[in-house]
Amino acid sequence: MSTRHLISTDDLTDDELRYVVDLGEEFSAGRAVLDRPLTGQIAGIYFRKTSTRTRTAFSAGALRLGAQIIAYGPDDLQLNTGETTEDTGQVFSRMLDVLVARTAGDPEEMRGWAAQDRMSVINAMSSVEHPTQGITDLVTLKRRFGKLEQLRVLYVGEGNNSAASIALSITRFPGVHLELRTPPGYGLRPDVAARAAAHAQRCGSTIVERHDMADLPPELDAVYTTRWQTTGTSKPDPNWRDVFAPFQVNAAIWQDHPNAVFLHDLPAHRGEEVTADVLDGPASIAFDQAENKLHGAMAVLDWCRRGIVG
Structure with a gap:
């Protein structure tokens, strides 16, 4: 499995953006084959801010693709006791395959978590981009x-x-x-x-x-x-x-x-x-x-772990 991150849409080349959108549309239309490419992987779902659609979409999408999930709320991590974001990212990357995070803050924090090649990091909303x-x-x-x-x-x-x-x-x-x-x-x-x-x-x-x-x-x-x-x-x-x-x-x-x-x-x-x-x-x-939040989430998860397929 490859490790790719999505912190900004600018992280995608034009071909990759088109591929992810096309795959999401195929999921939406029921044409994509669900071959459960994330079987055996663990996705962390970490949301500091409220979410209905995005959190549900990535949780359901990861499960549909074969992953298991661990959900974290805003008060669940040792970040609240002073642990650095860098140390948190290091620990996450040694236990998780994917981290989906909503911080509503500076996306550079997610860039710090993405500074490794073991765990994919997906921006589920920062102050700058969604x-x-x-x-x-x-x-x-x-x-x-x-x-x-x-x-x-x-x-x-x-x-x-x-x-x-x-x-x-x-x-x-x-x-x-x-x-x-x-x-x-x-x-x-x-x-x-x-x-x-x-x-x-x-x-x-x-x-x-x-x-x-x-x-x-x-x-x-x-x-x-x-x-x-x-x-x-x-x-x-x-x-x-x-x-x-x-x-x-x-x-x-x-x-x-x-x-x-x-x-x-x-x-x-x-x-x-x-x-x-x-x-x-x-x-x-x-x-x-x-509803397409689910299909887009599945396409992003698939691309982050497999890249362009076919």
């Missing part, structure tokens, strides 16, 4: 449209870790147009925006970020939002909701884009970032997207 969410999003779009090339996607809301991951992944497919409409002061991190722009230039796609909701693109295949209060974060501005209010996704968008699908990484707060008639309406594929 790469497995980005892969889930691409699996969902591929499943819906049969392709990723040439899609036109509108992202509305905070330039958070989910926004970063869709920006860093979908821009690597030719002909894609990704437009982000983020509230003033809550856009993509400059380093993420620069990396996504470099991907777009290299791969023949386009990415635009604006801080208003005027003059939306004339053609859209998908509209995507996330909740305004990102897991594990808080906003220092007490009036931040006033800044976010114009960026609510509601039915008015579908007046000009009747064929667009709606995505949401969940959990959702109806009446805030999205209205109930959109989230629960015919355009919504948000719960298909949630």
Whole structure:
């Protein structure tokens, strides 16, 4: 077995990203063969922050692929008594084959855990990126449209870790147009925006970020939002909701884009970032997207332990 890590989607080459997305879509469509490649392996599931979809997806996915799992909560490790993250990583790597971790903190901690060749490390969400969410999003779009090339996607809301991951992944497919409409002061991190722009230039796609909701693109295949209060974060501005209010996704968008699908990484707060008639309406594929967390997780686990197969 090989050892590969996924801390950022930028850890994947273009071919590897396409392979993982295609494999996730095959799992989603029921076409992939479940040959249980993780039989005999142990996956650690370590979450410091709350999770419904990602934790369940990686736990169920590891089990379906033949692994056994050990789950850790935020108060279970000696990190709380002062043990260094480096020492914790050394111990993990001598007992586990895969570590799936949500820290909601600096991803460099996970880089430290990945500085060995025995245990794969998977970022289940850091403060900067949520790469497995980005892969889930691409699996969902591929499943819906049969392709990723040439899609036109509108992202509305905070330039958070989910926004970063869709920006860093979908821009690597030719002909894609990704437009982000983020509230003033809550856009993509400059380093993420620069990396996504470099991907777009290299791969023949386009990415635009604006801080208003005027003059939306004339053609859209998908509209995507996330909740305004990102897991594990808080906003220092007490009036931040006033800044976010114009960026609510509601039915008015579908007046000009009747064929667009709606995505949401969940959990959702109806009446805030999205209205109930959109989230629960015919355009919504948000719960298909949630289900694809499992299929994307299985594809990531398979790639981390086996690489490209076939």
